[in-house]
Amino acid sequence: MCSAKAESGRNVAPHLPAELLVEIFDMCSPPGDDGLDGLSDTTTPAQEVERLAKKYLLQLSQVCSRWHALVMGTPMLWRILIADTTLWRGSKKDPVVLLNLVEASLERGASHPLTLQVAIEDEESLGSDLMESLSRHSQRWRQAHFWTGFLSFRLPNVEGNLPLLEKLEISQNDDWREFDVFGDAPRLTHFTVSSWGTHVPTVPWAQLHHFRYHSFEPNDLEGSLALLGNDFSAHARCDLILIVMDIDLPIELPPIISNVSGFSLTLDVHEPLPQVLGAVLGCLTFSSLNALAFLGKFGDRTLAWDNNNFLAFAARSSLRASLTSLEMARTTINDDELAACLTVLPLLEQLIIADIDGEGVTAGLITDTLLRRLIWTPDALCLVPRLNFLCLTSLLHFSDDVYWDLIASRLIPARWNGLVLEAKIYCLQGRSRDLSEEFILKGVELEAKGELSFTARLDPEEELLRKLNL
Incomplete structure (x- = not known):
């Protein structure tokens, strides 16, 4: 019986519909190879080689002839290309071999839109050759992130040949006059720059939805x-x-x-x-x-x-x-100042505020005094009368009763636009207490009744940054 089951299991996968198999293959990519945060200081030269070769796809292609045909004949599986030439010198492979792996991936991707993450550290030919290869496919770029540490970075023949580019991120240690090739990118909507330099490349500013600029220059x-x-x-x-x-x-x-x-x-x-x-x-x-x-x-x-x-x-x-x-985080504002600000902002619907929980620096803005001032009243003195989203990142220097008095006062007024009140509490590590089971249960019960959208958990940003030792 066990032998029959094993035989059956071997036969099922090859006969799954091709579309489903391709989806499964795509989900087999290692962490970091999915086009999100692929450039990492923890990547080794050996891992870089495996990434350039798309080792996981090559292994899948060896299972049977059908899988081989699907892997090699499905351009979508080759749409993500991550290359970090800062690791190439430490690899046992010749740079020409690594460049050939890139070329093979580009060829197998045919005309499918590309997601690129590329790091180039020096001015040696391997970096220039890599960018020349990628630039020949610029008409396929949909998302591109370039990191470089030298001035002579080039993107040959890219200008005017970016019909699909939607998201662009550039990280560089120096000035980048040579990056001015993105002025004609008809679909570009998201542009991120991280730099020590002072020159930001020209882009079609009027069509951007989101621009993010991180300057390291004091x-x-x-x-x-x-x-x-x-x-x-x-x-x-x-x-x-x-x-x-x-x-x-x-x-x-x-x-x-x-x-x-x-x-x-x-x-x-x-x-x-x-x-x-x-x-x-x-x-x-x-x-x-x-x-x-x-x-x-x-x-x-x-x-x-x-x-x-x-x-x-x-x-x-x-x-x-x-x-x-309105959002304020890690900002030394007191409740009188905040109330004065809110008085001149009568159309606010979302209020996101936070206590301070730094290294040796703690400050509690979110107290009973502030929460009482936010309780809804049917008069012109009411602060934030249209509030339907309240996010508190807190040291929990308030009492449960005052918090729920505030929430109860807001449940019906928050529905002015057809929505229920959304209330979030993110608990900081330096908090003075923990939320009780009764507190959590009350929020859950109101949510079950459809009167409130409720979240209470540890602060996700603080958790992440502390894990990264930032």
Whole structure:
């Protein structure tokens, strides 16, 4: 009987429909080979060779002639190409052999759209040859991430030949004048830049949905903020991550007007100086901002708040008539200042706030005092009357009863747009207590009744960053 079952098992897989087999083959890729975060410092030269060869696909192709035909004849399976030439010198394989593996993968991918993740460290011919090979297939690029550490990086014959490119990410240690080949990319909507340099490649700014800029250059506030002045559409979001250290005061920044609908600012400020955020707020004006976020650096460096400059910024940008989402994390704002901000933002629907839980720095914004101020009242004094999403990342310095009083007051008013109230609690590691079973059960019961969407768990961002020792 066992022998018959084994024989049956061997016969089932080869006779599965081809479409299902291909899906299964695609799911066999090792972690990191799926086009997400493939470039890693933990990858070894031997693993790089296996990745370039698509070893898992070659092994599948050896099972039987049918599987071989499917693997070699299905371009979709070869759509992801990850190459890290910083590992090639340490490999036992000749660089020409590795380049041939890339060429074979490109050939088997035929005309299927490509996802690329490529790292090039030096100016040797292997890097140039690799980019020349990839550039010959630029009409197939759908998503591309390039990391390079030298100035003479080239993308030959790419300009005007990017009909499918939707997402582009560039990470570089130096300036990159040679990257200005993306101005004609009719489908490009997501653009990410991480750099020490000061020159950002030209792209079709007006069609972007999301632009993210991470500058490693300290104190480049003026140059970085100037990117907001590009010709974005009114539905674009812009995220800036900037470093400020040992900067001279006062900080003088030229005025900038932007029409993006979403803006997130992460400031890594080495000293808690409110003049830094104050200078940024003092120079910015948004014409149609819907979502706004201020974030400090994770760890022991927080973002010092400047309430007066924020109120002036809110008035100048007419946030009273446009802003629907506000987020503040690792920001030293107190409940009086937050209440003053919320008073001038009557259209807010989403409020995302956090206590501070850094290395030697803790601060509790989310207390009974603040939660009581957020309880809904049927008058003009009510803060955030349209609130339907409340996310608290908390040290749990509030009482259960006051929290549930707040939630109970919001259940019906939150339905003004046809939705139920969504309430999230993310518990920080330095919390003063744990949530009780009764607390969790109450949220679960309200969710079961369809009155509330409820989440209570450890803070996922803190968990991830602490695992990475960041």
